[in-house]
Every structure is written in structure tokens, then in C-alpha cells.
Amino acid sequence: MTAQSLTRGGVAAPPVRAVHLGLGSFFRAHQAWYTDRAAGDDPWGFAGFTGRRPDLADTLSAQQGLYTLVTRAAEGDRHDVVRSVSRAHAASDHHAWLAHLSSGDVRVLTLTVTEAGYLRNARGGLDADDPVVRRDLTVLRDDPTAPVRSVPARVLAGLLARRRSDAGPLTLVPCDNLPDNGGVLARVVRDLAELVDPSLLDWMDERVSTATTMVDRITPEPTDADRRAVLEATGVDDRSPVVTEPFSEWVIAGEFPGGRPAWEDTGAVFTDAVQPFEERKLWLLNGAHSLLAYVGSLRGHTTVDEAVADPHCAALLDEWWRACTPHLSLPPGDAERYCAALRERFANPRMRHALGQIATDGSQKLPVRLLPVLHRDLDAGHRPDVVVTVLAAWLLHLRGTGLPVRDVRAAELEPAAQAPLPQSVPAVLAALDPALADDAELVTAVRSRVADLSGHR
Numbered sequence: 423m424t425a426q427s428l429t430r431g432g433v434a435a436p437p438v439r440a441v442h443l444g445l446g447s448f449f450r451a452h453q454a455w456y457t458d459r460a461a462g463d464d465p466w467g468f469a470g471f472t473g474r475r476p477d478l479a480d481t482l483s484a485q486q487g488l489y490t491l492v493t494r495a496a497e498g499d500r501h502d503v504v505r506s507v508s509r510a511h512a513a514s515d516h517h518a519w520l521a522h523l524s525s526g527d528v529r530v531l532t533l534t535v536t537e538a539g540y541l542r543n544a545r546g547g548l549d550a551d552d553p554v555v556r557r558d559l560t561v562l563r564d565d566p567t568a569p570v571r572s573v574p575a576r577v578l579a580g581l582l583a584r585r586r587s588d589a590g591p592l593t594l595v596p597c598d599n600l601p602d603n604g605g606v607l608a609r610v611v612r613d614l615a616e617l618v619d620p621s622l623l624d625w626m627d628e629r630v631s632t633a634t635t636m637v638d639r640i641t642p643e644p645t646d647a648d649r650r651a652v653l654e655a656t657g658v659d660d661r662s663p664v665v666t667e668p669f670s671e672w673v674i675a676g677e678f679p680g681g682r683p684a685w686e687d688t689g690a691v692f693t694d695a696v697q698p699f700e701e702r703k704l705w706l707l708n709g710a711h712s713l714l715a716y717v718g719s720l721r722g723h724t725t726v727d728e729a730v731a732d733p734h735c736a737a738l739l740d741e742w743w744r745a746c747t748p749h750l751s752l753p754p755g756d757a758e759r760y761c762a763a764l765r766e767r768f769a770n771p772r773m774r775h776a777l778g779q780i781a782t783d784g785s786q787k788l789p790v791r792l793l794p795v796l797h798r799d800l801d802a803g804h805r806p807d808v809v810v811t812v813l814a815a816w817l818l819h820l821r822g823t824g825l826p827v828r829d830v831r832a833a834e835l836e837p838a839a840q841a842p843l844p845q846s847v848p849a850v851l852a853a854l855d856p857a858l859a860d861d862a863e864l865v866t867a868v869r870s871r872v873a874d875l876s877g878h879r
């Protein structure tokens with residue numbers, strides 16, 4: 423049998439009414455999927471832009487934006503073709519970026535650019551010392567239409583173009599795993615606007631809203647085996663399928679004065695307060711993921727399902743969840759149900775979610791996944807032992823034990839971690855939060871746990 427290609431068969435793609443920055447697996451498993459299912463007789467199409475490399479834009483363009491979403495349950499796979507990506511552009515196609523964002527048809531800009539992509543400094547504002555930000559600042563001051571590379575600068579360039587064309591209201595919808603992701607995005611873009619053209623700030627107040635979101639759907643990096651499995655199951659030679667789990671959640675707070683897809687029809691929840699959902703998800707799921715990534719990999723595991731099958735890791739997970747629960751603000755019983763679901767989600771043996779993907783950029787993830795719980799416990803006079811273990815395991819990871827280090831701060835963290843423990847422990851803790859390095863008891867506990875963990879390898 424000849425393999426088929428993905429094609430729209432002469433049916434037009436939905437009109438571009440939304441733009442996405444950070445075209446990758448998660449966007450395709452989540453926001454694009456919600457939008458596709460919400461289409462009804464009022465379809466919204468995305469113009470998706472990659473964050474950096476062109477590959478996915480090229481592959482998707484060759485398939486008219488179509489791709490197969492594989493929903494992988496423990497019992498088997500479901501295959502759906504998602505049709506809401508109408509155009510796929512490489513990051514370098516700045517002309518198209520400005521054109522779409524200048525269009526009055528476009529009312530929503532979603533983003534998935536990783537935690538590191540927001541380029542924040544230690545105080546949460548824009549890191550104006552970052553070399554890419556510095557270069558973009560010079561470029562934008564000179565010519566606001568010239569290509570820029572950082573996320574804050576790309577968004578700002580799009581807004582400057584939109585103001586020139588007077589294209590109407592726009593809502594920014596960040597979908598990265600960050601608390602108050604709307605506040606984070608608004609702040610870095612406004613910080614840059616102040617440096618480039620402060621007159622934009624008033625225009626932004628009138629024309630640009632920023633939503634805050636909690637997003638949840640485990641979506642591992644697809645593999646060649648996934649692609650072969652799609653070909654075998656469907657007969658379609660999809661060059662870029664996405665594999666995800668059946669579970670999905672999207673909680674959104676914000677205004678959409680220019681309109682939006684009917685995401686609530688497909689399960690998204692609109693609320694005034696995302697924070698309780700965000701904390702539940704970032705601590706219970708993402709915190710647990712980071713725990714498994716650093717401790718599980720030290721114990722020789724490579725995927726989440728392998729790690730949770732290890733009774734030692736499973737016991738640490740329970741300990742972590744017990745530490746989080748008193749600090750969550752959703753009704754009692756909610757966390758229990760969420761953790762029960764997580765046990766099943768993590769154990770799905772067919773997902774093969776690589777610990778290496780989760781371990782990336784710990785310097786950006788641990789502060790939002792673990793430290794809020796650690797600080798609350800320390801303030802209450804307890805030191806959660808499980809957090810000591812994760813911090814010790816992270817330090818060993820930075821020392822080269824287990825998974826390769828991929829972190830935006832690797833150049834600073836790897837040498838710091840190599841020093842003898844009396845220096846390396848406070849240095850690495852301070853990189854997460856200077857207050858941690860000032861806590862002598864915590865430093866001692868982490869030192870002794872590093873020694874225990876290395877001894878038991």
C-alpha cells in the first residue's frame with residue numbers, strides 16, 4: 423500500500439485570526455487542538471511561528487499545516503488530524519510576523535516559548551543585560567520593522583506594527599508553565615517598550631489585554647518511532663505527528679475584547695483567578711516531574727513511567743505531594759483527586775516521557791515548581807526533607823552525574839557545582855534564590871544529602 427500524504431483536499435484552511443509564537447509539540451497538542459475542536463461555523467486559524475529553528479515550519483508547510491495528533495492512552499492510540507494551523511512560518515520570517523500582527527483579522531496571540539524565553543532578571547523584569555535583548559533594543563530603536571530575535575522584542579515589534587496599522591484590540595495568551603504567565607509576559611514587553619518607545623505604553627493599555635493561563639497536557643518530544651507508528655496505524659506518512667495524553671486542562675483568566683475561539687465549548691475553563699489552579703499544577707505535576715527527573719535519573723531511570731515504578735521514587739512523590747497539599751487553596755479533596763489522576767498519568771507505560779526533556783533548564787523551573795512550597799514550609803518552621811533531596815540531586819546533575827546538562831545558565835552553574843561541596847552547595851542554592859544560601863541549616867542538609875546520594879550510587 424502506498425503511504426498517503428496529509429492534504430486539505432481542496433478545502434480552504436481556516437482564516438488566520440490568531441498568531442502563535444513557539445510552534446512546537448505542546449501548542450499543537452493543546453491550544454491548536456482546542457481551537458480545532460471549537461471551530462463549528464466560526465473557525466479560527468493560526469499563523470504559527472517557530473521560536474528559533476525553521477524545521478517544523480518547513481515540515482508543516484509541506485503538509486498544508488496539517489498534522490496527526492496521537493492521543494496515547496495506556497490501552498491504545500487515537501489519531502486525529504488537527505486543521506487549525508493555517509500557516510506555519512519560520513522564526514526568521516519577520517515580514518510575515520509583522521504582517522499577521524498588523525492585520526485587523528488577528529485578535530489573539532498565544533505563546534509557548536519555554537520558561538527561559540521570557541528573559542527575566544532576578545527581580546522578574548526584563549533582563550536588559552542579556553546580549554540578545556541588548557542587540558534587539560538597538561535594532562528596534564533604529565528600525566522597528568527590522569528582524570529581532572528575543573521573545574519580548576518580537577512581541578514588541580508586532581505591537582508597534584499593529585499600532586501603525588490601527589488594527590484593533592489584541593489579547594496575548596502565554597501558555598508556558600510559569601506562575602502568573604500573563605503578568606510575566608506583560609512585564610517584559612512593557613519593560614522593553616519603555617526602553618524603545620514609551621509612548622507605546624498608553625496604546626497598550628487601551629488596545630492590548632494579557633490573559634493568564636494554566637495549561638496541562640503531558641506532551642513528550644515526538645520520536646521517529648512515533649512517526650513510524652502513525653504510518654503503520656493510519657497509512658499516512660505524517661512527517662511531524664504529535665503524541666499526547668488523553669488528559670487535558672486549560673484554565674484562562676483575561677479579557678478578549680476582539681473576540682476569541684469558543685474554547686469553553688471544548689473544555690477550557692474561564693475564571694477570574696488562575697492562581698489556585700496554577701499552584702496545584704505547577705507544584706503537584708511539574709514539581710513532581712522535576713523530582714523524578716533529577717532523583718529518578720540518578721537511580722538509572724530514563725522515563726517518567728520507569729521512575730514512578732521505582733518504590734523509592736514513588737515514596738518521594740507521596741512525600742512531595744504531602745508537603746504541597748496544606749499550601750494549596752482549592753477545596754479539600756481536589757488535590758487528592760488530582761494526585762490520584764497523576765499517579766495514572768505518570769504510570770502510562772506507552773508515553774515514554776523522557777526525564778531528559780524535563781530536566782532541561784532546572785534553573786528556571788525549580789524556583790516556580792519547588793521553592794514556593796519550600797519557603798512556606800521554612801516560614802512555618804519545617805524543612806521538607808524531600809525538597810532537600812531534589813536540590814541535592816539537581817546539584818549532582820549539574821556536576822555531570824546522570825543526564826546531560828541543558829540549562830540556559832549552564833555556563834555559570836556547571837563550574838559552580840564542580841567546586842568542593844562547602845562552596846558549591848551555597849553557590850548553586852544562591853543561583854535559585856540567594857535567601858536559600860543564607861539558611862545555614864538548609865545548606866548543611868543539602869550537603870549531607872549530596873554525600874548520601876553520591877555514596878549510594
Ligand SMILES: NC(=O)c1ccc[n+]([C@@H]2O[C@H](COP(=O)([O-])OP(=O)(O)OC[C@H]3O[C@@H](n4cnc5c(N)ncnc54)[C@H](O)[C@@H]3O)[C@@H](O)[C@H]2O)c1
Binds near residue numbers: 445597643
Ligand atoms: N510539553 C508539555 O508537556 C508542556 C505542557 C504544558 C506546558 N508546556 C509549555 O510549553 C513549552 C514548550 O513545550 P513544547 O513541548 O512545545 O516544546 P518544543 O521544543 O516542541 O517547542 C518549543 C518552542 O519554543 C521555542 N523556543 C524554545 N526556546 C525559546 C527561546 N529561548 N526563545 C524563543 N522561543 C523558544 C522553540 O523554538 C519551539 O518553537 C514548555 O516549555 C512549557 O512551558 C509544555
Ligand SMILES: O=P(O)(O)OC[C@@H](O)[C@@H](O)[C@H](O)[C@H](O)CO
Binds near residue numbers: 599779780782
Ligand atoms: O515543558 P517544560 O519543559 O516546562 O516541563 C517539562 C514537563 O514538566 C511539562 O512539560 C509537563 O509535561 C507539562 O507541564 C504537563 O502539562
